[in-house]
Amino acid sequence: MDMRTQKLGHMLHKTFTELLALLLTAVVAIGTTGCTGTAGSSPVSTGAAANTETAANMGNTGSTGSTGNTEVAPEITDSGETSEGLNKYTITYLDVFDTVTTLTGWTKDEAAFAAEAGEIHDELLNYHKLYDIYNVYDGMVNLKQVNDAAGGTPVAVGSEIMDLLAWGQQVYTLTGGAVNIAMGAVLTIWHEYREAGIADPSRAELPPMDELKEASAHTDITKMQLDTRAGTVTLTDAQMKLDVGALAKGYATEKVCEAARARGWTHLLVNVGGNVEAVGDKPGGIPWAVGVQNPDNVDDYLKVVNDTDLSVVTSGNYQRYYEVNGVRYHHIIDPKTLMPSEYWDSVTIICADSSLADALSTALFLMDQESGQKLLDSAGKAAEAMWIKDGTITYSSGFAAYLKDT
Amino acid sequence: MDEKKKAAPADLPAAQENAPPGPETSDPEASDTAEKKAAPAGRITLRLTRGDRRLLLLLGGGALLCMLVQTIILGHSPGSMVEITVGGKLVQTVSLSTDRTIQLTGVGGGTNTLVIKNGKADMTEADCPDQICVKHRAVSKKGESIVCLPHQIVVTVTGGEAAEVDAGTQ
Numbered sequence: 001m002d003m004r005t006q007k008l009g010h011m012l013h014k015t016f017t018e019l020l021a022l023l024l025t026a027v028v029a030i031g032t033t034g035c036t037g038t039a040g041s042s043p044v045s046t047g048a049a050a051n052t053e054t055a056a057n058m059g060n061t062g063s064t065g066s067t068g069n070t071e072v073a074p075e076i077t078d079s080g081e082t083s084e085g086l087n088k089y090t091i092t093y094l095d096v097f098d099t100v101t102t103l104t105g106w107t108k109d110e111a112a113f114a115a116e117a118g119e120i121h122d123e124l125l126n127y128h129k130l131y132d133i134y135n136v137y138d139g140m141v142n143l144k145q146v147n148d149a150a151g152g153t154p155v156a157v158g159s160e161i162m163d164l165l166a167w168g169q170q171v172y173t174l175t176g177g178a179v180n181i182a183m184g185a186v187l188t189i190w191h192e193y194r195e196a197g198i199a200d201p202s203r204a205e206l207p208p209m210d211e212l213k214e215a216s217a218h219t220d221i222t223k224m225q226l227d228t229r230a231g232t233v234t235l236t237d238a239q240m241k242l243d244v245g246a247l248a249k250g251y252a253t254e255k256v257c258e259a260a261r262a263r264g265w266t267h268l269l270v271n272v273g274g275n276v277e278a279v280g281d282k283p284g285g286i287p288w289a290v291g292v293q294n295p296d297n298v299d300d301y302l303k304v305v306n307d308t309d310l311s312v313v314t315s316g317n318y319q320r321y322y323e324v325n326g327v328r329y330h331h332i333i334d335p336k337t338l339m340p341s342e343y344w345d346s347v348t349i350i351c352a353d354s355s356l357a358d359a360l361s362t363a364l365f366l367m368d369q370e371s372g373q374k375l376l377d378s379a380g381k382a383a384e385a386m387w388i389k390d391g392t393i394t395y396s397s398g399f400a401a402y403l404k405d406t
Numbered sequence: 407m408d409e410k411k412k413a414a415p416a417d418l419p420a421a422q423e424n425a426p427p428g429p430e431t432s433d434p435e436a437s438d439t440a441e442k443k444a445a446p447a448g449r450i451t452l453r454l455t456r457g458d459r460r461l462l463l464l465l466g467g468g469a470l471l472c473m474l475v476q477t478i479i480l481g482h483s484p485g486s487m488v489e490i491t492v493g494g495k496l497v498q499t500v501s502l503s504t505d506r507t508i509q510l511t512g513v514g515g516g517t518n519t520l521v522i523k524n525g526k527a528d529m530t531e532a533d534c535p536d537q538i539c540v541k542h543r544a545v546s547k548k549g550e551s552i553v554c555l556p557h558q559i560v561v562t563v564t565g566g567e568a569a570e571v572d573a574g575t576q
């Protein structure tokens with residue numbers, strides 16, 4: 001027995017020592033991995049060419065600017081989630097419409113998702129370049145060239161521009177002029193003052209009203225003449241400027257989602273800077289969950305919307321703004337007052353058509369609830385709205401049916 | 407008893423000599439196999455192996471308990487990491503479990519300060535013109551991200567608890 005006890009003790013001791021060594025190794029290994037952040041916390045630079053264009057154009061209503069980046073393609077994130085034999089992947093692009101674009105999809109494998117995301121991205125990038133009013137690109141005529149030719153010269157454009165401008169005319173009529181793509185002359189002034197105010201807050205100023213009024217004399221949309229047969233657009237007022245910021249993201253999102261549905265894709269969520277549209281649902285018939293940000297900027301989404309084949313779009317006053325003497329001035333300008341609209345903190349629209357949802361969210365942001373409801377009723381397609389002001393939420397009659405229980 | 411007395415002294419040195427020191431110190435199961443091969447009279451070895459297993463179970467259970475306590479106390483899964491990309495290129499992957507402050511340099515030379523605290527990642531400072539990343543809420547759930555568009559910095563949570571939403575509109 002002595003022998004056995006001794007040996008058992010010996011073996012136990014050995015085992016303990018081994019395990020202790022193992023644990024120590026593990027602890028050291030974890031410690032090393034955990035410390036990579038500290039080790040790597042020195043400044044990291046990609047060495048990529050400085051891209052000041054993007055920075056300079058930020059703060060605009062969304063359709064402007066160019067990236068012209070030569071960065072590496074962003075990586076696909078595999079969430080590790082699987083359902084019904086499909087895997088969830090996401091990818092984020094920073095080079096379209098001066099905003100963050102996130103694509104989320106459930107596909108058989110990463111290659112299938114990469115193919116879908118690649119096609120959507122190519123299409124979005126093409127729309128982004130066509131609707132850019134700050135930069136020109138090789139091999140295409142875009143809105144900057146249309147603006148530059150203002151004064152009577154017809155410019156031959158492709159169907160993507162012609163269709164968007166025709167949509168702009170329809171939206172102008174539908175919204176009674178609240179959304180006007182010919183507002184470029186006024187928006188440019190606000191853009192310049194906002195950029196300057198953000199760059200140097202101590203010298204932030206409001207644009208002089210007489211300057212804004214002078215510019216507003218050149219916002220007559222009837223001076224944008226579309227000749228669909230000849231495929232040309234003519235701006236007959238030399239000082240007018242098109243700015244499609246209120247429409248372009250939604251329009252492009254709708255187009256790429258329609259194309260995705262036509263190709264038979266079934267589980268894709270497209271989010272172009274908060275302009276969200278679902279192609280199909282999640283596996284198992286589960287709707288996508290789209291969070292609506294709280295304008296008061298607390299740590300959670302205010303409401304979550306169930307989304308299957310729908311678009312959810314929000315116009316808010318809390319993302320793009322600058323401050324003058326402690327007062328915030330956001331980027332959605334009311335054509336009537338030429339000042340930022342003060343009706344709402346945010347308006348969210350649910351509608352199957354993202355181009356309509358985008359137009360309505362801007363329009364309803366610029367009017368009282370009663371006028372907004374009338375507009376919803378006359379929009380021609382089913383659309384619901386959620387208005388938020390000072391923490392108070394108001395819904396159109398059908399909105400609540402889309403809310404996810406939280 | 408006799409058999410055991412005879413077997414024991416022969417058994418012990420045999421196991422110690424035959425088992426290579428490498429696997430024996432790094433892998434208990436490997437040393438277990440080595441001992442079995444070296445000592446066909448496996449009754450004693452078997453008994454000790456059971457002890458080994460009990461210990462492993464005990465330690466494994468202890469580790470699980472620690473993880474559970476961490477999850478409950480800190481309120482997040484210890485698997486949560488944040489991936490930081492600049493210009494689309496992955497530059498760092500750090501754990502959300504360790505509080506730290508990270509200085510980042512974006513495309514064009516701009517700087518951002520990312521603070522990881524209490525299992526959340528928050529962009530607290532940036533010299534970008536729009537400050538959208540600084541206004542953005544702290545992120546902690548899988549798939550959530552903070553983006554500094556002017557500097558092309560993307561901070562994305564991977565692993566851990568799934569986010570309640572698939573996309574946000576603002």
